[in-house]
Amino acid sequence: MFMQTLSSPQVNPTAQRQPVIVANHLNHYFGQGSLRKQVLFEINLEIQTGEIVIMTGPSGSGKTTLLTLMGGLRSAQEGSLKILGQEICGATQRQLTQLRQQIGYIFQAHNLMSFLTARQNVRMALELHDGGSAQAMDAKALAMLEAVGLGHRADYYPENLSGGQKQRVAIARALISHPKIVLADEPTAALDKKSGRDVVELMQKLAKEQGCTILLVTHDNRILDIADRIIYMEDGRLK
Amino acid sequence: MARKTPVAWLQLMKEKTRLLVAIAGIGFADMLMFVQLGFQDSLYDSATVPHRLLQADLVITNPQFKSLTSIQSFNRERLYQTLSDDAVQSVSSIYIGMGDWKNPDTRLVRSILVWGVEPGAPSFRLPELSQNADSLKLLNQVWFDQAGRPEYGAIPALVQQQGSFEAELNRQTVRAVGLFTMGSSFVADGNVLTSDSTFLKLYPDRKPEQPDVGLIQLKPNADRQQVQTRLKALLPPDVTVLTVEEFAAVEKHYWESQGTIGFIFGMGVFVGFVVGTVIVYQILYTDVANHLPEYATLKAMGYDNRYLIGVLLQEALLLAVLGYIPGFAVAIGLYHLTHAATLLPIGMTMNRAIIVFLLTILMCGASGAIATRKLRSADPADIF
Numbered sequence: 156m157f158m159q160t161l162s163s164p165q166v167n168p169t170a171q172r173q174p175v176i177v178a179n180h181l182n183h184y185f186g187q188g189s190l191r192k193q194v195l196f197e198i199n200l201e202i203q204t205g206e207i208v209i210m211t212g213p214s215g216s217g218k219t220t221l222l223t224l225m226g227g228l229r230s231a232q233e234g235s236l237k238i239l240g241q242e243i244c245g246a247t248q249r250q251l252t253q254l255r256q257q258i259g260y261i262f263q264a265h266n267l268m269s270f271l272t273a274r275q276n277v278r279m280a281l282e283l284h285d286g287g288s289a290q291a292m293d294a295k296a297l298a299m300l301e302a303v304g305l306g307h308r309a310d311y312y313p314e315n316l317s318g319g320q321k322q323r324v325a326i327a328r329a330l331i332s333h334p335k336i337v338l339a340d341e342p343t344a345a346l347d348k349k350s351g352r353d354v355v356e357l358m359q360k361l362a363k364e365q366g367c368t369i370l371l372v373t374h375d376n377r378i379l380d381i382a383d384r385i386i387y388m389e390d391g392r393l394k
Numbered sequence: 395m396a397r398k399t400p401v402a403w404l405q406l407m408k409e410k411t412r413l414l415v416a417i418a419g420i421g422f423a424d425m426l427m428f429v430q431l432g433f434q435d436s437l438y439d440s441a442t443v444p445h446r447l448l449q450a451d452l453v454i455t456n457p458q459f460k461s462l463t464s465i466q467s468f469n470r471e472r473l474y475q476t477l478s479d480d481a482v483q484s485v486s487s488i489y490i491g492m493g494d495w496k497n498p499d500t501r502l503v504r505s506i507l508v509w510g511v512e513p514g515a516p517s518f519r520l521p522e523l524s525q526n527a528d529s530l531k532l533l534n535q536v537w538f539d540q541a542g543r544p545e546y547g548a549i550p551a552l553v554q555q556q557g558s559f560e561a562e563l564n565r566q567t568v569r570a571v572g573l574f575t576m577g578s579s580f581v582a583d584g585n586v587l588t589s590d591s592t593f594l595k596l597y598p599d600r601k602p603e604q605p606d607v608g609l610i611q612l613k614p615n616a617d618r619q620q621v622q623t624r625l626k627a628l629l630p631p632d633v634t635v636l637t638v639e640e641f642a643a644v645e646k647h648y649w650e651s652q653g654t655i656g657f658i659f660g661m662g663v664f665v666g667f668v669v670g671t672v673i674v675y676q677i678l679y680t681d682v683a684n685h686l687p688e689y690a691t692l693k694a695m696g697y698d699n700r701y702l703i704g705v706l707l708q709e710a711l712l713l714a715v716l717g718y719i720p721g722f723a724v725a726i727g728l729y730h731l732t733h734a735a736t737l738l739p740i741g742m743t744m745n746r747a748i749i750v751f752l753l754t755i756l757m758c759g760a761s762g763a764i765a766t767r768k769l770r771s772a773d774p775a776d777i778f
């Protein structure tokens with residue numbers, strides 16, 4: 156792999172095979188002094204463009220910690236972690252903020268702004284990028300909501316949407332600006348079986364269309380089949 | 395339509411009850427500040443109404459004269475000395491005294507300010523005086539201030555109905571034969587105008603050659619400032635030469651330097667300011683606290699701290715403007731009510747409108763700035 160990228164840096168027949176996430180000997184600690192506790196040990200991981208990777212593992216094994224590091228939501232401490240070519244170890248707040256704009260996040264809780272309608276929530280993600288005129292952004296947001304099957308709920312406030320619908324709005328928000336990477340932490344945990352399945356299938360479909368990479372943490376065995384690859388974390392180590 | 399979603403506005407508008415509470419709170423704080431500042435200004439203004447009505451180019455007083463509450467007379471000889479200056483056209487003088495007016499209905503005695511003027515010579519810029527000062531010339535005939543407090547009795551109505559009315563001033567019988575408009579102040583609740591001879595009869599202890607205010611009329615085209623400088627040099631230091639504005643400023647300064655008024659009203663303004671700050675802070679703080687995951691999500695999406703601080707400060711400023719409007723309206727209403735009830739010269743001024751607006755901005759901005767500290771606890775690493 157290393158040889159491959161070196162030998163063909165310009166011509167890009169392997170565009171699908173470029174790593175967007177590369178972790179090398181990544182360690183992470185929580186706490187200070189005697190309370191300092193290592194939660195990630197020697198993580199080595201490479202995820203390619205367009206891959207859908209599911210990470211599972213017991214509670215407390217460090218999955219969320221790894222995800223927040225990859226999303227630039229937490230400063231990396233030791234080792235190397237490159238996201239979209241940007242080294243996270245020692246990155247400035249500014250670089251992290253910029254990196255975050257390239258990533259779509261889907262959380263267990265939908266985290267929609269309660270005072271914004273579905274459409275306005277989706278638009279907020281678009282406004283970080285050059286989304287065009289106000290009308291163009293509204294049209295894009297509406298199209299995205301239609302893509303997740305919520306065109307008829309565009310002007311609803313989150314309080315008037317069901318759990319599954321809210322999660323679908325969150326997906327529309329995460330995907331509207333065509334991020335290269337989507338990070339999702341137990342996106343189905345708060346949903347019933349049927350809507351959980353719908354939500355991940357929707358993620359899979361949209362991601363395939365946009366050619367983006369998905370890293371999804373889940374305890375839900377019923378959705379493992381959508382993954383291209385499954386990785387397993389235990390006690391802070393990838394197995 | 396705006397290019398950016400107006401997050402601050404939408405957030406405020408989503409919860410109408412909370413918004414109304416906030417507006418009511420800020421409006422109340424503003425109203426409090428308006429009322430306090432309004433009262434303070436009106437007290438200062440009312441204390442100098444008579445001064446500013448004086449018909450004179452220059453005024454001579456005893457340098458000890460600090461306020462109408464502590465009148466100091468001067469030697470009339472000084473007034474005549476000024477006539478030696480070519481620019482001086484004429485001089486006249488006014489006696490001032492605190493009198494006891496007996497309410498003809500209740501028989502209750504109340505302090506009143508008595509002005510003894512030379513009828514026919516310049517004294518006050520009152521239309522009533524320029525029309526017909528003759529009735530003042532007769533001994534024991536006085537004019538009554540119709541803008542005074544009603545506690546003196548229904549004198550204006552009686553004078554209007556009967557043409558004249560007998561009353562008791564300083565235990566002497568006087569006849570109120572005319573009305574004029576000056577106004578109450580916290581020096582006195584009312585005013586009586588008399589001739590100098592009537593005044594001296596009402597105050598047997600006062601010496602005729604010792605008036606309280608000397609009025610100087612200059613010839614047309616005379617340079618007031620130059621004459622003032624010349625007269626100051628000419629006259630011994632037992633008198634001072636002032637313009638009417640300076641004379642009013644002396645009175646105003648007296649009340650300001652008393653401190654109590656400024657302190658009391660300053661206190662009121664401060665309380666209003668604090669109440670407003672606490673309310674706005676409370677609103678904005680709970681706003682952030684209740685929406686921490688959402689704010690953290692915004693950070694995770696790539697919005698920086700500056701953006702979130704901006705949203706919060708925008709909310710603060712919107713609240714400031716939204717709260718100011720009803721505060722302003724209510725204050726104007728209260729000014730009208732106060733004026734009707736006390737006859738104090740109270741009303742909205744541009745100056746005060748701007749000051750209170752700036753205070754509101756400061757109040758909301760300050761609490762907004764404190765509330766932004768809570769934003770730091772919106773950590774995007776905690777939202778997964």
Ligand SMILES: Nc1ncnc2c1ncn2[C@@H]1O[C@H](COP(=O)(O)OP(=O)(O)OP(=O)(O)O)[C@@H](O)[C@H]1O
Pocket residue numbers: 185186194212213214215216217218219220221
């Ligand atoms: N902010 C923190 N401070 C200190 N320790 C933490 C913090 N966050 C997580 N930990 C610890 O780090 C370890 C890994 O936590 P993490 O949340 O990554 O686990 P997880 O695999 O996501 O678990 P789950 O499946 O329950 O979500 C746990 O032992 C946890 O107690």
Ligand SMILES: [Mg+2]
Pocket residue numbers: 218219220340778
């Ligand atoms: Mg977790």
